[in-house]
Amino acid sequence: MSGHGDPIPMTARKGGPLSGVAEVPGDKSISHRALLFGAMAVGETRITGLLEGQDVLDTAKAMRAFGAEVSHLGHGEWVVNGVGVGGFAEPQDVIDCGNSGTGVRLIMGCMATSPISATFTGDASLRGRPMGRVTDPLALFGARSYGRQGGRLPMTIVGAENPVPVRYVVPVPSAQVKSAVLLAGLNAPGQTVVIEKEATRDHTERMLAGFGAEITTHDSPEGRVITLTGQPELKPQTIAVPRDPSSAAFPVCAALIVPGSDVLVPGIGLNPTRAGLFTTLQEMGAELTFENLREEGGEPVADLRARFSDNMQGIEVPPERAPSMIDEYPILSVVAAFANGKTVMRGVKELRVKESDRIDAMARGLEACGATIEEDEDTFIVRGMGAGGLPGGATAQARLDHRIAMSFLCAGMASQQPISVDDAGPIATSFPIFEPLMESLGAHLARTKS
Incomplete structure (x- = not known):
């Protein structure tokens, strides 16, 4: 699948049970960070299990543009020879981050405290997403930004010549914003402090510590306080990227709604800041079990087994869980x-500023398939129709959003009538093997004429 170019319409229809082993790709969040930290370390970082989706490949290309040596050795195996903290060179061309909000925001943080300039752009979806939530705190370090109206790409960041450390309270839960500030703090003298009122995924903090940065975390009345001492020499690492829980969500959830299914998804990262979906599914009564619990590369990992669950019950998902499953609400709404x-x-208003307005995209698509939906700015309610109860028979608009496309294709595997998406191409940004993997489990997917 290609995340760019002509649309790839696709249809999913009901078939037999899904069964087998689903070896999903490496974690996207950790893959981005492995490349970034490798580029800012001094020496050779070796990475295995890297997600080779378009988002991550765009980050690899960007690190080359900033002066790091990034080499692909084989499937999932990469080597990065870094330039050190503050060692980024000024890129000769525009940095195209494709569809990746994570990539562009974290890279902006990496370069914002170096005396260089860089211009960023992306695809139509990314150019519509707000960057002010990152450029505002980066300005506190001394960086300047010049973009389109509303703080949108294309945008030029002029890095701070004499950066100062920052104390920043993250206004809305966002791992991207927190990480961008911490990455900028790497090349600022003294201590940069980030306070988040609600804990978000902590891959950046874990990896900073692994690369040798001095970083501490503690809880306070203000929230979670993260303190980073700037200008360390990051030491190169060997990183084994666990499999992505956000990608695992699709074969797991499809197995739960397709009669007779039994699917094992091995080696999934179960970082507590990422595992909210699986907790929610178990609360709904899903037959979801964790096997072979272990730790790899500082991250908790397990094998997930999902079986068809014909008596799941709707629940109220606590809003404080949203940061740990923000990318999984589209597929949860299908379940x-x-x-x-x-x-x-x-507590899901963050969904409205993702690759698309995910609440609106899922609501309109599910309604077209026969479901009853309620929504407001910060709330999404789905009235369940029971096992096999969704009529289907519609074409959903993916809106250049990989998770919307995959969610509706999973719905079509269990609905009464087939469900189509207008463009499955964006799936390549995060899960390039989605189509063959799901077909290997027994799913019926077909590329259709537009």
Whole structure:
């Protein structure tokens, strides 16, 4: 699949049970960070299990543009020879981050405290996403930004010549914002402090410590306080990237709603700041079990087994869980459509500024498939129709959003009538093997004419 170019319409229809082993790709969040930290270390960082989706490949290309040596050795195996903290060279061309909000925001943080300039752009979806949430705190270090109206790409960042450390309270839960500030703090003297009122995924903090940075975390009345001492020499590492829980969500959830299914997804990262979906599914009554619990590369890992669950119940998902599963609400809303009763998702306004307005995209698509939906700015409610109850028979608009496309294709595997998406191309940004992997489990997917 290609994340760019002509649309790739695709249809999913009901077939037999899904069964087998689903070896999903490496974790996207950790893959981005492995490349970034490798580029800012001094020496050779070796990475295995890297996600080779378009988002991560764009980050690899960007690190080359900033002067690091990035080499692909084979499937998932990469070597990065870094330039050290503050060692980025000024890129000769525009940095195209494709569809990746994570990539562009973290790279902006990496270069914002070096005396260089860089211009960033992306695809139509990324050019529509707000960057002010990152450029505002980067300005506190002394960086300047010049973009389109509304703080949108294309945008030029002029790095600070004499950066100062920052104390920043993250206004809304966002691992991207927190990480961008910490990455900028690497090349600022003294201590940069980030305070988040709600804990978000902590891959950046874990990896900073692994690369030798002096970083501490403690809870306070203000929230979670992260203190980073600037201008360290990061030491190169060997990183084994665990499999992505956000990608695992699709074969797991498809197995839960397709009758007779039994799917094992091995080696999934279960970082507590990322595992909210699996907790929620278990609360709904899903037959989801964790096997072979272990730790790899400082991250908790397990094998997940998902079996068809014909009596799942709608629940109220606590809003404080949102940061640990923000990318999984689209596929959760599909599961909710096949549960009994009402599933209420609150505290989810962040979904409106993702690759698309994910609440609106899922609401309109599910309604077209026969579900009953309620929503407001910060709430998404799905009234379940029970196992096999979703009529289907519609074409959903993916809106250049990989997770929307995959969610509706999973819905079509269990609905009464097939479900199509207008463009499955963006799936390549995060899960390039989605189509063959799901077909290997028994799913019926077909590329259709536009």
